[in-house]
Amino acid sequence: xxxxxxxxxxxxxxxxxxxxxxxxxxxxxxxxxxxxxxxxxxxxxxxxxxxxxxxxxxxxxxxxxxxxxxxxxxxxxxxxxxxxxxxxxxxxxxxxxxxxxxxxxxxxxxxxxxxxxxxxxxxxx
Amino acid sequence: xxxxxxxxxxxxxxxxxxxxxxxxxxxxxxxxxxxxxxxxxxxxxxxxxxxxxxxxxxxxxxxxxxxxxxxxxxxxxxxxxxxxxxxxxxxxxxxxxxxxxxxxxxx
Numbered sequence: 001x002x003x004x005x006x007x008x009x010x011x012x013x014x015x016x017x018x019x020x021x022x023x024x025x026x027x028x029x030x031x032x033x034x035x036x037x038x039x040x041x042x043x044x045x046x047x048x049x050x051x052x053x054x055x056x057x058x059x060x061x062x063x064x065x066x067x068x069x070x071x072x073x074x075x076x077x078x079x080x081x082x083x084x085x086x087x088x089x090x091x092x093x094x095x096x097x098x099x100x101x102x103x104x105x106x107x108x109x110x111x112x113x114x115x116x117x118x119x120x121x122x123x124x125x
Numbered sequence: 126x127x128x129x130x131x132x133x134x135x136x137x138x139x140x141x142x143x144x145x146x147x148x149x150x151x152x153x154x155x156x157x158x159x160x161x162x163x164x165x166x167x168x169x170x171x172x173x174x175x176x177x178x179x180x181x182x183x184x185x186x187x188x189x190x191x192x193x194x195x196x197x198x199x200x201x202x203x204x205x206x207x208x209x210x211x212x213x214x215x216x217x218x219x220x221x222x223x224x225x226x227x228x229x230x231x232x
Binding site: 037043045047059061062097100107109110111112115116117 | 157181182221
């Protein structure tokens with residue numbers, strides 16, 4: 001079975017840093033693009049970052065660009081999010097999610113088909 | 126950034142009724158890049174629909190998606206007790222964004 005398990009969340013002071021991890025199992029991790037998505041308390045989902053299967057292509061949302069760094073270690077089947085200069089508004093549950101591509105005769109499509117259970121990050125003094 | 130606006134914010138319906146949820150994009154997006162997710166309290170989102178109208182693996186056929194351009198719809202033909210949840214749309218046409226969600230609650 002496909003599993004994504006996040007870890008590394010916790011309470012951190014404003015300006016501090018945290019490194020989140022996402023351990024993948026049950027599929028060929030190195031073949032899949034991955035994402036980090038967060039959800040602030042009582043709010044909707046916010047996409048944060050995407051990394052290609054090899055790690056060579058990376059995208060960030062403007063809200064975290066320059067502060068957060070996504071990376072992966074395909075040998076360890078792991079995805080990471082290094083979060084620096086944390087702010088109160090970064091308080092959220094952080095999810096890792098797998099991108100799946102679907103194909104038919106006319107086109108291709110995408111969806112985040114597997115998600116971890118999330119790890120909670122609280123930024124507060 | 127493409128903004129997705131969902132309506133209504135909350136839909137109060139009874140089991141067996143039909144639910145119609147709207148997702149409007151701030152600019153044209155290809156239907157290939159529109160997905161719908163279901164999220165229950167304390168759980169991660171679950172992919173329901175990709176490509177605007179294609180059901181993900183294991184999703185019952187009471188869930189259907191439609192639309193194109195800027196207007197997309199998720200329909201649940203007959204609500205079952207397990208369907209009461211929050212539903213959100215997502216676009217991949219540019220830097221991914223999610224709608225704010227529609228809560229389907231029991232009336």
